[in-house]
Amino acid sequence: MNYGIIGYSGRMGHEIKSIFGSSGHVPVLLADENGIEAENGKPQVIINFALPASVNDTVTLCRKYGSPLVIGTTGLKDEHIESLKKLSEEVPVIQSYNFATGINVLKIILREFSLMLSDWDAEIIEIHHNKKKDAPSGTAVLLRDAMLTGDKNRKRCDIHSLRLGGVPGDHTVDFSNEGEVLTLSHRAISRTVFAIGALKAAEFALKTERGFYSYEEVLKKIMDQ
Numbered sequence: 001m002n003y004g005i006i007g008y009s010g011r012m013g014h015e016i017k018s019i020f021g022s023s024g025h026v027p028v029l030l031a032d033e034n035g036i037e038a039e040n041g042k043p044q045v046i047i048n049f050a051l052p053a054s055v056n057d058t059v060t061l062c063r064k065y066g067s068p069l070v071i072g073t074t075g076l077k078d079e080h081i082e083s084l085k086k087l088s089e090e091v092p093v094i095q096s097y098n099f100a101t102g103i104n105v106l107k108i109i110l111r112e113f114s115l116m117l118s119d120w121d122a123e124i125i126e127i128h129h130n131k132k133k134d135a136p137s138g139t140a141v142l143l144r145d146a147m148l149t150g151d152k153n154r155k156r157c158d159i160h161s162l163r164l165g166g167v168p169g170d171h172t173v174d175f176s177n178e179g180e181v182l183t184l185s186h187r188a189i190s191r192t193v194f195a196i197g198a199l200k201a202a203e204f205a206l207k208t209e210r211g212f213y214s215y216e217e218v219l220k221k222i223m224d225q
């Protein structure tokens, strides 16, 4: 496929170019904080791993080319989500704060089972590299949302953010009552997993109807095929 990448010069931009390149996909649109670096024809899908400030221009580019969007940028505000949902009335938009399979399975577990732990304390610890710009991580927020969706009575689940060295992303959810501790944890060993997920999402976007999708939905649809 011919694809576009917003944030091409960043850590994730490099991973995406490498993973997409190894499957023979060609970057025809490259953009970062300095603007558009290359624009050589219609991207069949646009990938965004950048900063929230890039969302408006990315939406404009998707409209210009009628391209689906895969967006992994974290720290989005309600107004960004609204604008992505509006775009999804025209093209497929796949938005996730985490494109790793394990985190999406953890989300399902939390949604499904946290009600059984309603009267236990719950805390989330996330560790990321010291260059990460947002805190708490989008993934920690996503895990807390899954927990609160499964357990509407829960009053509190604090998130603790650590910024250490080059860690790609560790998330631990601890539950405890007077007699037990239950720990669920996920570790991304390298950033490559997120790029592999973005590629799966891009392949899904090429053959799906317009609409707003999470990566969890993409994984479920792939499983059902």
Ligand code: NAD
Pocket: 006, 007, 008, 009, 010, 011, 012, 013, 031, 032, 033, 034, 035, 049, 050, 051, 053, 054, 071, 072, 073, 074, 075, 096, 097, 098, 099, 100, 194
């Ligand atoms: P980075 O700082 O290494 O790179 C950011 C990139 O965005 C750079 O190329 C920069 O030039 C570009 N950029 C900044 N402002 C821009 C703008 N206004 N318009 C266009 N481009 C702009 O960051 P990174 O580690 O590559 O992470 C990028 C984003 O992806 C972050 O939000 C991070 O949290 C997120 N992320 C998401 C996942 C996931 O699975 N969803 C995984 C890893 C990282």
